[in-house]
Amino acid sequence: MTEGGFPAYGRFADNGLAEPAAGGVVVRAGTENGLVRVGVRVLAEPPATVETVGWEEVVDLSWHAERGSAGVSGHRGRVTTPPWPGDYRVRVHAYGRDDPETENHDLWIWTAPPEPPRVHARADRLGHRLRGEPEPPVVARPEAAHRWIGRSRLAVAATVTVATRPVRRGGHPWSRSRKTAPSAPARPCSPPRPAPAGRRACSGTSTP
Numbered sequence: 001m002t003e004g005g006f007p008a009y010g011r012f013a014d015n016g017l018a019e020p021a022a023g024g025v026v027v028r029a030g031t032e033n034g035l036v037r038v039g040v041r042v043l044a045e046p047p048a049t050v051e052t053v054g055w056e057e058v059v060d061l062s063w064h065a066e067r068g069s070a071g072v073s074g075h076r077g078r079v080t081t082p083p084w085p086g087d088y089r090v091r092v093h094a095y096g097r098d099d100p101e102t103e104n105h106d107l108w109i110w111t112a113p114p115e116p117p118r119v120h121a122r123a124d125r126l127g128h129r130l131r132g133e134p135e136p137p138v139v140a141r142p143e144a145a146h147r148w149i150g151r152s153r154l155a156v157a158a159t160v161t162v163a164t165r166p167v168r169r170g171g172h173p174w175s176r177s178r179k180t181a182p183s184a185p186a187r188p189c190s191p192p193r194p195a196p197a198g199r200r201a202c203s204g205t206s207t208p
Contacts, residue, residue, distance in 0.1 A: 001107060009026040014117065020063040023067070027105060029103065030097030030103055038106070040071070057127050058120035060115075061089070062088070064114070065086055081109055087112060087114055088110070091107070093105060097127070098125045123136070146162060
C-alpha cells in the first residue's frame with residue numbers, strides 16, 4: 001500500500017510479514033505469480049479488539065504518509081487513505097501464504113502516532129523462514145479436500161454440506177435420537193375352536 005510507485009523494500013526479517021516503506025507499507029505475499037485476495041478497511045478509530053481467528057499472521061505497523069491517498073496497487077475498487085499527509089497505523093492480516101490457492105490478506109488502517117511494530121500472530125511457514133526461525137511442520141488444510149467444488153459447476157449455484165462426523169444409518173449426524181413409546185405386549189393366541197359337526201377345520205378357511 002503506497003502513495004505512488006512500488007517502493008524499495010527489505011528482507012522482512014523483523015516480523016516476516018510487512019515493513020514500512022517510503023509513503024506506505026509493503027506486505028510480503030506468498031504467491032509469486034497469480035491473484036491474491038486483498039481487503040482494505042479505513043477506520044475512523046483504532047480497532048477495539050484484535051482478530052486472530054482465521055488468520056496465520058497479524059502485525060501492526062506505523063508509517064508516515066507524505067501526501068495521502070495511499071492504496072493497494074492493482075486493487076479493484078481501490079480504497080485509499082485520506083488525501084492528506086499524516087501518521088497512520090496499519091494492521092496486516094494474512095492467511096494461506098504457504099498455499100497459493102487460499103492466500104488472503106486484510107489491511108486495517110487508522111490514524112495514530114508512531115509506535116513500534118507489534119506482532120499478534122505468527123504461524124505460517126513463510127513467516128518463520130523470513131524471520132530465520134525453524135519452520136513448523138506442514139499441516140493439511142481442512143478445505144483442501146473440497147477445492148474441486150470451486151472448479152466445478154457446483155460453484156455457480158449450489159449448497160454443499162460437509163459432514164465432519166460419520167453419518168448414522170437412517171439420519172444425519174446432527175439429528176437427535178427420538179425416544180419411542182414401548183410397544184404393547186403381544187396378545188396370546190386363543191386356542192382353535194372345535195369345528196362344527198359335518199365340517200372340517202382348514203387353515204384359513206372352512207368348507208362344508
